[in-house]
Amino acid sequence: MMTNLAIPSAAAAAANAAAVAASTTATKTSTTGSGSAASLTQANFLQLLTAQLKYQSPNNPADPTQMASEFAAISTVEGINSLNTKLSALSTSAGAGQVAQASALVGKQVAVVGNTVTTNASGSTAGAFSLAAASANTDVTILNQDGSVAHTLALGPLAPGQQSFTWPGGTAGTSYSYNVTATDATGAPVSVTPYSVYTVQGVNVSGGTPTLNVAGSATPLPISSVQTVLGVS
Numbered sequence: 001m002m003t004n005l006a007i008p009s010a011a012a013a014a015a016n017a018a019a020v021a022a023s024t025t026a027t028k029t030s031t032t033g034s035g036s037a038a039s040l041t042q043a044n045f046l047q048l049l050t051a052q053l054k055y056q057s058p059n060n061p062a063d064p065t066q067m068a069s070e071f072a073a074i075s076t077v078e079g080i081n082s083l084n085t086k087l088s089a090l091s092t093s094a095g096a097g098q099v100a101q102a103s104a105l106v107g108k109q110v111a112v113v114g115n116t117v118t119t120n121a122s123g124s125t126a127g128a129f130s131l132a133a134a135s136a137n138t139d140v141t142i143l144n145q146d147g148s149v150a151h152t153l154a155l156g157p158l159a160p161g162q163q164s165f166t167w168p169g170g171t172a173g174t175s176y177s178y179n180v181t182a183t184d185a186t187g188a189p190v191s192v193t194p195y196s197v198y199t200v201q202g203v204n205v206s207g208g209t210p211t212l213n214v215a216g217s218a219t220p221l222p223i224s225s226v227q228t229v230l231g232v233s
Helices: 009-034 042-054 064-103
Strands: 108-113 116-118 125-131 137-143 149-154 161-167 175-183 192-204 211-214 228-232
Touching: 064 192, 116 125, 125 137, 125 175, 125 228, 137 161, 149 161, 175 192
Parallel strands: 116 192
Antiparallel strands: 108 192, 108 228, 116 175, 125 161, 125 192, 137 149, 137 175, 192 211
16 A cells, blocks of 8 residues: 655645745845835845745755755855955055155145146246156246247256256246257257146045145145155145
8 A cells, every 4th residue: 555645736736825924924024124125135145045945845855956046146146245355444544655655745745737836935947857868958938828938958968767857937826838959969869758747735535546736736736746856736
């Protein structure tokens, strides 16, 4: 005589109903606390999985392959969340370092690519440029805002690389432009990269990256644009 191990249809229906009720209860619990099913945590997932296993039908058990996939998915999500937290902390640390770097430049003169200089309170003007090669003769022509020549500096022979100049005859707070001409021993022109020099007055932290407020420019300067620091104005 054979024994029928199958669960009667009424019992099966009751078991399935219990499983649905348990899953619904667990889901409501997790969404009530967080306000969104998208914010389920690993603990919520395990709670739902336990309910699923507890009330599964003997005639239709859970697929182990599908369960393994679900475990892998929740582990991936947890890993991404952990990585995002670490990246956020790193970004905050980097931002603080940039602010400290920018603050150290307050009161100093910085040079960016350009050909503008602004005199300080005593009327002294400082500028900088870079030579691609050694020069035998180097002249700096300082121009007024209307394009007329304010002064010419004869700097003579200079080594390649960064060079600087000063002119004490400017008007306090006035901006000037300048041109640099350089030739080598054969009279051939030497390539010159001029720098605009500004005095840093403060640090602007209103954007995502700190910038420098400088005298003579209404637009803050990105720290990355600074080519060199000349010193105290």
